[in-house]
Amino acid sequence: xxxxxxxxxxxxxxxxxxxxTFFMILNRTLDLEVFFVLSxxxxxxxxxxxxxxxxxxxYMRYIGYLIVVEVAIFAYIVAEKILEIIAA
Amino acid sequence: MQRETWVVILVxxxxxxxxxxxxxxxxxxxxxxxxxxxxxxNLPAEDVRDLSxxxxxxxxxxxxxxxxxxxxxxxxxxxxxDGGGRIIIADEEGAANPLLADLESEIRxxxxxxxxxxxxxxxxxxxxxxxxxxxxxxxxxxxxxxxxPAAVEGGEPLVETSVFTWDDIDxxxxxxxxxxxGRRVVCAREGNLIVLGDASLFINAMLPxxxxxxxxxxxxxxxxxxxxxxxRNPIINTLTWIEERPPAVAALAALAILxxxxxxxxxxx
Amino acid sequence: MRPRASxxxxxxxxxxxxxxxxxxxxxxxxYAAENISTxxxxxxxxxxxxxxxxxxxxxxxxxxxxxxxGTLALTIKVKDYESAERDLARYSxxxxxxxxxxxxxxxxxxxIAEFQKSNxxxxxxxxxxxxxxxxxxxxxxxxxxxxxxxxxxxxxYEGEALRQKMRETYTAYAKREPETTRIxxxxxxxxxPYQESVEVIAEVAGAAEDWQADAPRSPxxxxxxxxxxxxxxxxxxxxxxxxxxPGTPLTxxxxxxxxxxxxxxxxxxxxxxxxxxRILAGPHLVxxxxxxxxxxxxxxxxxxxxxxxxxxxxxxxxxxxxxxxNLTTEDGRPVLEAPVILRVDGETLISTETDGNxxxxxxxxxxxxxxxxxxxxxxxxxxxxxxxxxVETLQVRGEGLSPFPFIAAIAAALGAGWYIRRRGLPEEHPxxxxxxxxxxxxxxxxVPSVEIEGLPPREAATLLFRAxxxxxGIPASKTPxxxxxxxxxxxxxxxxxxxxxxxxxxxxxxELRSMEREALGRG
Numbered sequence: 014x015x016x017x018x019x020x021x022x023x024x025x026x027x028x029x030x031x032x033x034t035f036f037m038i039l040n041r042t043l044d045l046e047v048f049f050v051l052s053x054x055x056x057x058x059x060x061x062x063x064x065x066x067x068x069x070x071x072y073m074r075y076i077g078y079l080i081v082v083e084v085a086i087f088a089y090i091v092a093e094k095i096l097e098i099i100a101a
Numbered sequence: 102m103q104r105e106t107w108v109v110i111l112v113x114x115x116x117x118x119x120x121x122x123x124x125x126x127x128x129x130x131x132x133x134x135x136x137x138x139x140x141x142x143n144l145p146a147e148d149v150r151d152l153s154x155x156x157x158x159x160x161x162x163x164x165x166x167x168x169x170x171x172x173x174x175x176x177x178x179x180x181x182x183d184g185g186g187r188i189i190i191a192d193e194e195g196a197a198n199p200l201l202a203d204l205e206s207e208i209r210x211x212x213x214x215x216x217x218x219x220x221x222x223x224x225x226x227x228x229x230x231x232x233x234x235x236x237x238x239x240x241x242x243x244x245x246x247x248x249x250p251a252a253v254e255g256g257e258p259l260v261e262t263s264v265f266t267w268d269d270i271d272x273x274x275x276x277x278x279x280x281x282x283g284r285r286v287v288c289a290r291e292g293n294l295i296v297l298g299d300a301s302l303f304i305n306a307m308l309p310x311x312x313x314x315x316x317x318x319x320x321x322x323x324x325x326x327x328x329x330x331x332x333r334n335p336i337i338n339t340l341t342w343i344e345e346r347p348p349a350v351a352a353l354a355a356l357a358i359l360x361x362x363x364x365x366x367x368x369x370x
Numbered sequence: 371m372r373p374r375a376s377x378x379x380x381x382x383x384x385x386x387x388x389x390x391x392x393x394x395x396x397x398x399x400x401y402a403a404e405n406i407s408t409x410x411x412x413x414x415x416x417x418x419x420x421x422x423x424x425x426x427x428x429x430x431x432x433x434x435x436x437x438x439x440g441t442l443a444l445t446i447k448v449k450d451y452e453s454a455e456r457d458l459a460r461y462s463x464x465x466x467x468x469x470x471x472x473x474x475x476x477x478x479x480x481x482i483a484e485f486q487k488s489n490x491x492x493x494x495x496x497x498x499x500x501x502x503x504x505x506x507x508x509x510x511x512x513x514x515x516x517x518x519x520x521x522x523x524x525x526x527y528e529g530e531a532l533r534q535k536m537r538e539t540y541t542a543y544a545k546r547e548p549e550t551t552r553i554x555x556x557x558x559x560x561x562x563p564y565q566e567s568v569e570v571i572a573e574v575a576g577a578a579e580d581w582q583a584d585a586p587r588s589p590x591x592x593x594x595x596x597x598x599x600x601x602x603x604x605x606x607x608x609x610x611x612x613x614x615x616p617g618t619p620l621t622x623x624x625x626x627x628x629x630x631x632x633x634x635x636x637x638x639x640x641x642x643x644x645x646x647x648r649i650l651a652g653p654h655l656v657x658x659x660x661x662x663x664x665x666x667x668x669x670x671x672x673x674x675x676x677x678x679x680x681x682x683x684x685x686x687x688x689x690x691x692x693x694x695x696n697l698t699t700e701d702g703r704p705v706l707e708a709p710v711i712l713r714v715d716g717e718t719l720i721s722t723e724t725d726g727n728x729x730x731x732x733x734x735x736x737x738x739x740x741x742x743x744x745x746x747x748x749x750x751x752x753x754x755x756x757x758x759x760x761v762e763t764l765q766v767r768g769e770g771l772s773p774f775p776f777i778a779a780i781a782a783a784l785g786a787g788w789y790i791r792r793r794g795l796p797e798e799h800p801x802x803x804x805x806x807x808x809x810x811x812x813x814x815x816x817v818p819s820v821e822i823e824g825l826p827p828r829e830a831a832t833l834l835f836r837a838x839x840x841x842x843g844i845p846a847s848k849t850p851x852x853x854x855x856x857x858x859x860x861x862x863x864x865x866x867x868x869x870x871x872x873x874x875x876x877x878x879x880x881e882l883r884s885m886e887r888e889a890l891g892r893g
Contacts, residue, residue, distance in 0.1 A: 024108070041403030041416075045394055081786045088782030092775035130410060138406065138413040165410075193410055218475060219425040223418040224407060248411040264557050265425050274716075276480045283556070301411035310414060 019072050022063045029055040046090050053083045124336050131165050131300065131329040134337050138306035141330055144315075148325040152177040157184040160321045164191050164328040165300040166200065174327075175203045187293045189238070189318075191300040193251045201296065208255040208289050208296045214272060215250055215285060218265035225274055226250075228266070230287050234259035238295060238317050246310040247287060250299035256289030260297075300329075424471055428482065431468050432559040435489055438464065440563025442496050443570035446503050454500050458493075465493050469750050473711060474719065478748055478756035481553045488550040490751070491650055495543045498626050499571065502532050502539075506578055524662035527588040531657050533578045534667035535626070540575040542653050544568050589613050590665035592658050598671040599646050601753050602703035605670060607656055608641035614660060624656050625649065634660070646672055647706075651753035672753040676700040679710065681745040681759035686733060688767045694731040695745050695759060697724050704728020705754065711746045738768015827877050828870055831885060835867045838889040863888050 033051045037043055060076055126142075127134050136142045146162065152174050155161060161181065170178070182188060182204075190197045195212045216225035226249035232239045236259055239245075245260055252268070267280045276282065287298040301307055308315055323330055332338060343349045394400060406413040438461040445454040472478065472486050509529050516522055547568050554561040589612040599605050607622055607629075616636045622629045624644065632642045640658075651674040658665040680695040693712055697705045710730045712720045722732040734743075742763050749756040825833070835850065842857050850871065854864035863885060869875045877885065 020104075041401075043400040044402070045391065045398035045400055077787075077790045081783050081790065084786040085779040085783035089775045089779040092778035096772060096774060130408065138415070139408060139411065219422065221419055221422055222412075222414060223420050224405070224412045226407075227412055227414055227417060246414070248414070249409075263425075264429070275476045278479065282480055282482070304411060306413045306415055307411070 016070070016072070018063055019070070022059050026052075026055055026059055049083075050087060050090065053087055056080065056083065125340065127332045127334050127337060129329075129332055129334075131304065132332045133323075133325075133330045134332050134334070136305070139304050141303050141305065143305045143308055144303050144323075145319060145321075147320075147322045148330070149322040150325050152181075152324065152326075155181050155186060155322070157181065157186055160187045160189065160318065161324060162189045162191065162303075162318070162321050162328075163197070163200075163324045164303060164330055165194070166190070166192060166196050166324075166327045167329050168327045170200050170203065170327060172203075175200070179204060182293050185293070187295065189295045189297060189321075191297040191303065193249065193298065193300050195251070197296070204294065206256070206291050206294055206296075208253060208291055208294070210251050210253055210296065210298055212251040213268040214270065215247075215252060215262065215266055215287075216269040216274070217263060217267075218282075219263045225269065228262065230260040230262050232259065233261050234288075234290065236290060236295070239314065240317055242311070242313045242317070245288075245302070245314060246307065247299050248301035248304075248307055250287045250301075252285040253287055253289045253296050253298040256291040256294075256296065258286040258288070259290050259295070260288035261286050423475070425475060428471060428475070428477075429557050429559055431464065431471065432485065432554055432557060435461070435464055435468060436554060436559060436561055436564040439492055439496065439567040440570075442500075443567035443574070446496070446500050447570050447574050449503070449507065451500070451504055458497055458500060461493060461496070465489055469748075472750075473746075473748050476713075476746075478746070478758075481556070483756065485550060485553045486750070487650065488546050488553075491546060491652055492543065492550075494625065494650070495539045498539055499536060499574065501626060502536050503574060503578075506532050506536075506581070510581065521662070524664070526586070527590070528662075528664040529581065530588060531664040531667050533581070535655050535657070536575045536578045538653065538655050538667065538669055540571050543571055588664060588666050590658060590660055590663055592656065592665040592668045594644075594656060594668050594670040597669075598673055600673050600675045600701070601646050601699055601705070602701070603646050605644045605646065606641055607644050607658070607668075608639065609658070609665065610637075610639045611660055611663075612638070614638040618660050620658050620660050622656065622658050625654050629656070646753065648708075648751055649753060650751065674753050674755055677705060677747055677749065677754045677757040679745050679747045679757050679759045681743065681762055683743060683762050683764055685764075685766075688769060689738070690733050690735045691743075691764060691766065692731065692733045693743060693745065694729065697728050697730065697747055697757075699754060705747070705752070708747060708752065709750075711748060713744045713746055715741055736766045738766050740765055827879075827882060830882055831867055831870045831877050834882070834885045834889040835864070835871070838863060841889065841891060860888065 030048075030052055033048060033055075037048065057080065060073075060080065064073060125134065126136050127140075128137060129135055130139050132140050133142055133144075133148065134140070141164070149155065149161070155177070161178075178188060178200075190200070192210050193212060195210045198209050201208055201210075214226070217228035218225075220228035222228070226247075228247060229244040230247045230250070231244055232242055234257055239259060247262070250262075262285045264284050265282050266285055267276050267282050268285075269276075270280060271277060289296050302311055302314070325331060343353065403413075403416045405418075406416045438457060442454060442457050442461060445451075445457055468486060468489065472483060477483055506529065509525050509532070513522070513525050513529075516525060547565065551561040551565060554564070590609065591611075592607065592609040595606045595608070611618070611620075611634055614634045616634050616638060618634045620632050620634065620640055620642075622632065622642050622644070629644060630642055632640050634640050644656075649672060651672050653669050653671050655667050655669055657667045677697060677699050679697045682694050684692045684694070686692050695710075697708055697710060699705060705724060705728050706726055708724045708728075710722050710724060712722065712732060712734065714720065714734065714736070720732065720734065722730050724730040730745075740763060742761050744761045745759040747754075747757050836846075838860065839846065839848070839853055842853075842860070844853050844856055848856065850864045850868040854861040854868075857864070866877075866881070866885070870877055
């Protein structure tokens with residue numbers, strides 16, 4: 014099937030996010046920052062695993078931009094938390 | 102095609118599970134079908150619906166009663182008490198006072214907003230009561246964590262609060278006009294009758310806080326007709342009704358199995 | 371790629387979701403299980419735990435205070451004045467501790483506050499008794515030495531004044547005992563030492579009585595008009611000095627402390643206006659001295675009054691708020707230079723003072739978020755009842771966004787972008803080979819002979835491709851797509867060949883011929 018890997022990657026990502034959500038509900042705390050960071054980890058892991066050395070399929074062409082944006086937001090969150098810890 | 106089918110089956114299973122959980126549980130306070138923090142689903146107890154057939158010598162718990170007791174039922178209860186059985190009435194709102202009057206007891210529940218200055222939690226209604234009497238129910242228990250209890254008058258005191266407890270009538274969190282500090286009794290006994298002014302000791306979130314007390318309580322039966330442990334949800338009530346009647350369970354099982362057996366049992370043409 | 375409907379819907383949904391989430395980004399914790407409670411109970415796992423606080427230390431402190439009254443009374447009776455002074459210092463320290471505890475636990479409207487007032491009065495009474503006993507002993511020894519008439523009379527008058535003081539002090543002390551004992555036993559404190567101290571003090575005061583059973587009245591008399599008053603009111607302390615010379619300076623004492631000076635007028639009378647300020651409610655003693663001559667002792671009563679305190683909050687800047695307000699009695703008199711406590715968020719206590727007009731003002735620096743502030747007047751040491759203002763809730767904006775997280779985000783974006791580019795992860799390779807390969811024109815001259823007659827079309831196409839590749843001087847290892855990139859002029863040929871070779875398409879005769887022309891360099 015054409016692009017089976019693409020579907021697998023998307024499915025794994027979705028399952029990962031469902032697991033994260035499940036545990037957040039179990040813990041009775043819905044924190045957007047935690048969800049974002051964990052989804053970023055999921056995306057990075059999946060991107061590394063499905064990347065082939067010899068071909069660059071269409072769905073992998075622009076993932077670089079997405080990762081850069083998410084890393085920027087992640088750096089913002091980390092910097093904010095550091096400020097909070099220093100101020101306290 | 103196969104993969105998509107599996108995904109669909111998985112999603113349907115998850116949805117089915119969530120639906121089942123949603124239908125068979127409720128969020129009513131004190132309900133046995135409430136698996137949340139304010140339900141009593143984790144309390145190890147048996148539900149009893151017929152007060153005339155109580156085991157003599159056992160313990161009956163009437164948890165937050167909200168239905169009146171008929172004269173016949175009061176008679177059964179008195180016979181039960183005389184036969185050596187123990188009745189524990191846990192009531193925070195004063196709804197048990199008519200029953201107590203009918204049982205000719207001098208204990209009464211006085212609902213109020215008891216708050217304490219000596220407490221471990223930020224909420225003023227969550228504080229410790231000290232065991233002052235001798236009873237097998239409180240054997241090995243020195244303090245009981247209370248959760249917005251009501252004061253109990255009369256009888257022999259079993260559990261008292263600290264002296265810095267007051268009835269916060271205006272609910273402002275501190276002692277104001279007309280509010281005085283004093284020790285209050287939250288659990289009293291009269292013979293085999295124990296009146297506990299705090300029904301919240303039996304909810305799921307409080308069970309791990311008073312483990313020895315719950316241990317001493319076993320084995321216990323709950324009066325499911327008069328306690329607030331039921332549910333208004335018709336589906337849950339139907340399921341409970343079916344579960345109690347073995348013929349109904351058998352009929353349901355037959356209903357499920359027979360078509361399947363018919364489908365696969367036919368000789369292949 | 372033609373945009374299909376599903377792609378558009380997906381893209382729209384993703385954009386909508388991102389917008390919704392971005393709206394929540396300011397407060398990322400969407401839900402946290404905190405402080406869950408209903409009318410019947412609270413969920414203990416969501417309620418914050420706190421240290422048990424100092425409520426447990428109230429009763430032991432009461433025990434200690436009552437115990438100290440007992441020991442103090444005994445040391446005064448046996449005239450061990452040195453240890454009595456030490457005891458008194460310790461007692462006063464404990465009393466201050468108790469005062470602070472009452473403020474911290476917010477017990478100002480309970481009977482613990484009544485106990486606190488009694489305790490303060492007891493402490494002052496015992497201090498006065500100690501000093502008076504000491505002075506009385508001095509006078510006794512003085513009396514024996516001094517034989518001069520005037521001095522002797524002075525000693526007698528002073529002794530008489532002291533006797534009256536001690537008697538009044540004892541009466542007030544004994545009057546406080548039943549109520550104080552009741553409160554103490556209600557909380558389980560041991561009031562026995564305190565009850566015994568009353569008897570001991572009775573003996574001390576009685577011993578003073580015995581010394582001078584019949585002393586003549588002092589020529590300096592004193593009276594207070596009116597006999598009672600409230601905070602802020604003026605009482606007139608006056609009298610006559612029978613043998614007095616006009617112009618003699620007089621010193622007025624209230625509760626053994628100097629209250630003021632005045633002089634005798636031409637009628638040998640005097641009057642001193644006394645303003646009721648920071649003294650405890652209840653009975654007080656007043657006497658005057660003219661040189662060495664003591665007057666009699668008069669009493670007046672200070673009645674308690676209610677107070678009102680107001681609180682107004684104004685924002686000063688992003689992190690500071692100014693709290694101002696007025697503290698007045700019920701009659702409208704301002705309470706001057708009184709301590710006011712600002713309770714922030716129910717826990718933090720900040721103290722400030724009212725000025726000469728009964729107004730207080732204080733600027734607080736708070737962190738961002740919601741806060742509650744209440745002003746309280748504790749009335750310790752005043753003949754007033756404590757009061758508290760309304761709780762004011764306010765939002766502090768807090769410091770603005772600092773640039774540091776944004777800088778960090780931009781730096782991280784640049785760093786990640788650079789890393790991804792270098793690493794060659796799904797990014798375009800910069801086309802480096804292009805300037806190098808210019809199909810050298812010399813090699814193109816040799817036209818290889820290619821015979822494609824009689825071959826199946828696809829094989830013919832293959833031969834033609836190889837010919838063109840060789841003609842252009844591209845190495846034989848390059849695939850059709852790479853050749854297309856290296857020789858953009860013939861890109862169409864290579865792409866068409868790629869489809870023929872890999873996608874299984876079959877070229878038509880026409881195509882073959884045009885390909886042949888291109889491959890061999892003609893046309």
